[in-house]
Amino acid sequence: MHYAKPLAKLVSEFEKLPGIGPKSAQRLAFHILRINEDEARELANAVMDVKQYIKLCPVCFNYTDQPRCEICSDAKRDRSVLCVVSEPRDVVAMEKTNEFRGMYHVLGGVISPMDGIGPEMLKIRELLARMTDGEVKEIILATNPTIEGDTTAMYIAGLLKPLGVKVSRIAHGMPVGGDMDYADQATLIQALQWRREI
Amino acid sequence: MHYAKPLAKLVSEFEKLPGIGPKSAQRLAFHILRINEDEARELANAVMDVKQYIKLCPVCFNYTDQPRCEICSDAKRDRSVLCVVSEPRDVVAMEKTNEFRGMYHVLGGVISPMDGIGPEMLKIRELLARMTDGEVKEIILATNPTIEGDTTAMYIAGLLKPLGVKVSRIAHGMPVGGDMDYADQATLIQALQWRREI
Numbered sequence: 001m002h003y004a005k006p007l008a009k010l011v012s013e014f015e016k017l018p019g020i021g022p023k024s025a026q027r028l029a030f031h032i033l034r035i036n037e038d039e040a041r042e043l044a045n046a047v048m049d050v051k052q053y054i055k056l057c058p059v060c061f062n063y064t065d066q067p068r069c070e071i072c073s074d075a076k077r078d079r080s081v082l083c084v085v086s087e088p089r090d091v092v093a094m095e096k097t098n099e100f101r102g103m104y105h106v107l108g109g110v111i112s113p114m115d116g117i118g119p120e121m122l123k124i125r126e127l128l129a130r131m132t133d134g135e136v137k138e139i140i141l142a143t144n145p146t147i148e149g150d151t152t153a154m155y156i157a158g159l160l161k162p163l164g165v166k167v168s169r170i171a172h173g174m175p176v177g178g179d180m181d182y183a184d185q186a187t188l189i190q191a192l193q194w195r196r197e198i
Numbered sequence: 199m200h201y202a203k204p205l206a207k208l209v210s211e212f213e214k215l216p217g218i219g220p221k222s223a224q225r226l227a228f229h230i231l232r233i234n235e236d237e238a239r240e241l242a243n244a245v246m247d248v249k250q251y252i253k254l255c256p257v258c259f260n261y262t263d264q265p266r267c268e269i270c271s272d273a274k275r276d277r278s279v280l281c282v283v284s285e286p287r288d289v290v291a292m293e294k295t296n297e298f299r300g301m302y303h304v305l306g307g308v309i310s311p312m313d314g315i316g317p318e319m320l321k322i323r324e325l326l327a328r329m330t331d332g333e334v335k336e337i338i339l340a341t342n343p344t345i346e347g348d349t350t351a352m353y354i355a356g357l358l359k360p361l362g363v364k365v366s367r368i369a370h371g372m373p374v375g376g377d378m379d380y381a382d383q384a385t386l387i388q389a390l391q392w393r394r395e396i
Contacts, residue, residue: 002294003290005263006252014241029248031215041249043214043245044241049204051239053202054202063201088228
């Protein structure tokens with residue numbers, strides 16, 4: 001027992017966070033001791049506020065503090081293209097590109113029999129429901145380029161194809177700035193298979 | 199603006215913490231969204247509790263939630279040896295060795311003219327006050343082996359020597375398990391200067 005009790009408790013709370021080991025947890029706790037009480041309260045309140053105010057958008061299942069998320073409420077977005085992603089953080093990644101102006105659909109995971117996650121546990125039924133009015137012309141499947149992400153994309157493609165909607169998958173290949181010499185075998189194989197005539 | 203407001207606020211609060219970049223801050227915020235409200239409250243309360251309950255021990259200036267810290271209150275500790283450290287985290291590091299059974303004195307920093315920190319801003323006066331009853335026979339100066347840490351140790355040694363107390367400095371040298379080949383020059387020079395006949 002090297003810490004006073006409230007300090008030990010805070011260290012152990014920080015240790016529960018992903019990517020925070022014992023050493024980082026200690027550094028964070030000592031940081032909290034150094035900052036003033038108002039600054040500490042800002043952090044504590046921010047933690048509680050996300051739990052209280054952030055919900056899932058009933059349309060796309062992204063995080064939002066509004067009845068509908070900012071993207072679903074934005075009249076300027078292109079409602080004919082729908083990008084299907086696994087997690088809310090993937091929406092953030094796509095938005096940061098400033099390249100995509102369509103809508104999103106967040107599945108809330110990927111099909112993973114190993115973890116007991118079947119398609120019925122994802123927002124796939126809700127995705128199909130969004131197809132009924134015929135507004136969506138193209139679906140971009142942007143789940144991760146992993147076995148589970150590919151499986152999920154293939155599964156959804158199988159359900160969508162009969163509806164006559166255009167279905168595409170994000171390209172798999174060499175990351176920009178990557179080094180052929182350091183690329184893993186699986187990536188190189190994908191880069192070959194996805195090659196395009198130039 | 200890629201996040202809903204309360205989420206953006208939490209990400210920015212996490213980004214203020216030491217060693218947490220934008221990517222880690224986002225991962226932490228999404229983690230808070232996934233855990234349940236009780237778990238989030240545990241974290242938020244732990245942050246506020248350290249601010250409310252943790253004070254400095256009036257004897258050694260280590261962190262404590264008691265009128266005196268656990269070490270200063272422990273009758274089994276050796277009151278004749280006093281280990282002087284810069285920060286409360288250094289007490290934790292020393293205690294983890296299970297090697298030292300004496301008392302501590304936390305300076306609350308090191309002398310650093312560059313940062314405008316003079317000796318009068320450290321708990322040096324309080325250290326000298328602890329010498330008056332003649333109980334302390336040895337002082338171990340365990341500030342960091344840096345220019346500031348060494349300067350602070352030398353300064354304190356100069357004040358203590360006239361009092362007839364034994365003053366020692368922790369050894370500087372090669373870390374256990376270290377590699378001569380990878381050691382920096384300064385460490386090697388110290389390791390040579392601190393060498394001991396065997």
